[in-house]
Amino acid sequence: MSDLPKPIDQIQGKPAFATPLTPRRRAILVGSSRGIGAALARKLAGEGYILALLDRNAELLQAVSDEINRTYNETRAMSYAHDVTDYDSVPALLRRVIADLGGLDLFVYIAGVIYFPDINEFNFEEDRKMVEVNLLGGMAWLSQIASLFQSMKGGQIVGISSVAGDRGRVGNPGYNTSKAGLTCYLEALRNRLTRHGVQVITVKPGFVKTEMIKDVQRTPFAVTAEQAAEGIWNAIRRRKQVVYISGIWRWIMLTIQHIPSVVFRRMSF
């Protein structure tokens, strides 16, 4: 094989094949054009994964996969434009993606949106969007993946939830609800699937320096998307169950979860 970089249209072919001596794990990343998703895509590609990247922003997504394929001079990433709220399209798209990948070892659901309501505002339209993307889109994908992995008796599922799902707070009831729902759904999947050899990881990031929080004033313990991707990779490698990113959030949230309601409902936090 030549070491010269190939033109991009040649690299965008079929993915590199797996052999017993050059094994390739395969992953689907839903929501990977920016932020944590794009960083995780780069990380997994570096670990030799073959990736199917999905996002509604086709242009940004293509740029991510082009960059990965150029870096490794072979097809390690394929991109698919997809809106997670188009629930009905999931089964057919999944079938096509797995056929293109030639199998599946890892599924990561990253897609998420956030709106910031005022402290006295209730905005059902925005709440609905958050629940549709963060929770229902996740359930549309995860339910398909769960049944596939169950039949394969193996596989890893990663859901990117949030520390925001650990407690309903004054700031953003809709977002809290969407992430609490996702956390709960992932836990239920873990309880259903562990007995079938499938591993489910719930990732709960605190603040990650992505576009999502660009308007947020105070972001304690914030990490970069690359640091978050590193944390997620460690969780995948070590087959963890629930991880906070960064780790300090485990203790912060443990404390917050134990604040008695009589106090918590008077707090502005």
Next chain:
Amino acid sequence: MGLHHRKPMNNTFTQFENFGHSLKAPSYCLHPTTSGEIHEIFHLAKKTGLTVNARGGGRSYNDAALNGGGILLDMSAMNQFLEWDPASGRVRCEPGVTLEQLWKKVLPDGWWPPVASGTMFTTLGGCLAANIHGKNNFRMGPIGEHVVEFTALLPTGAEVACSPKKNGDLYYSMISGLGMLGIFTSITMQMKKMHSGLLEVHAWPTRTLKDHLTSLEDGAPHYDYIVGWLDTINTIGHGQIHAANYLHEGEDPEAQKTIRLSYQHLPDRLFGVMPKSLLHYFLTPFANNPGWGLVNQAKYIASLRRSVFRESHAAFHFLLDYVPLWELSYGRGGLIQHQSFLPKETALHAWTEMLALAKKQGLPSYLGVTKRHRPDKFLLTHAVDGFSLALDFKVTDGNRARLHRLLQEYDRIVLANGGRFYFAKNSETSPETARTFLGEETIAKFRKLKKRCDPNGLLESDLFRRVFGG
């Protein structure tokens, strides 16, 4: 019957492995029972954009019987005998019939499959697709030469009948065609007449590689079967030759008894006590370099005495079935096999270099098997006028990268010496390597036939995508 209950739409994957347990691929598994159902599956594949591959016994060491993310046809339900004529020794059966079913059917009437693989759990469809050979390749050629006729369903929907005379181009390409041109629906084969259930086996040791190859070459004309075992861990060239002859009429006074199935039975207990199904657990502690070195040394010492003995056909042929699930003893990473076919003029030179390289790098093969071959006329043939050497390697997380480099070097040496490879065995053959040993012309011919038989590209295996780029 199985078809309608398990459409690929219902999100049910089955995880399949290769024989060496070194690859995994999930597929939608369907179980056709008739060619009509295979036809329906082609329609389904076209509609859903999925590809189809047929799987027989799953005894290939590589990815020939895998189709990750696509449809895999479990052909085991198409395992009926359609005709058997004990007078002429001609059998017609469905492709899912295994070699075990076949010899058990024909032996009591005094016949034996003309060509047999080292395991009896292969299916005839798979045997034809890979065009397997046995320990008598130098005499009887590959299995394809004993196929009188076959019928196959093409993805176009046409069902074709092929023999050397009729549709000869398809006959010589679908046999050896890796199941990529169509799916066999019936196979007619000529069996070989037997006068005994026994073979007369001659065993003698070899001390050097040169000695070994000379033994194979000089011995072959005098025997019906010949096979060698090489110790590649301790002293390269230490080995043993097993050569066998059929018994002629009258040579076996108890022919009526030895030809019975009960006489051919491989014992299922070791020393009459330990169930052999557990034996692979006891091999596991030896499946490392010093352990296997010890086993090989012991085997060589035991082989130093020349001997002549009589052995049942099943015991002589199906060595791989002696220890059920032996391949599991290689552990989590499984095993791979590298088999190279070299012309008789260059074999010694190439294998001396290859075996020394393995030894130098501390990557010894645990099992080395040699055979004598002759060329054949099939399109994707692996045969040469020379010898083959099959080397088993244990795969671990620690040796993967080094083993990969070693086998790349092996492929280079084999190509430089005019050698070829076998698509049922090697899992690391690159498209470039295949192009070199098959030749551009052969590949162009294969692609042209592929386009004619399968214009929509419905038939694909992991092997096809790997070697022919899909």
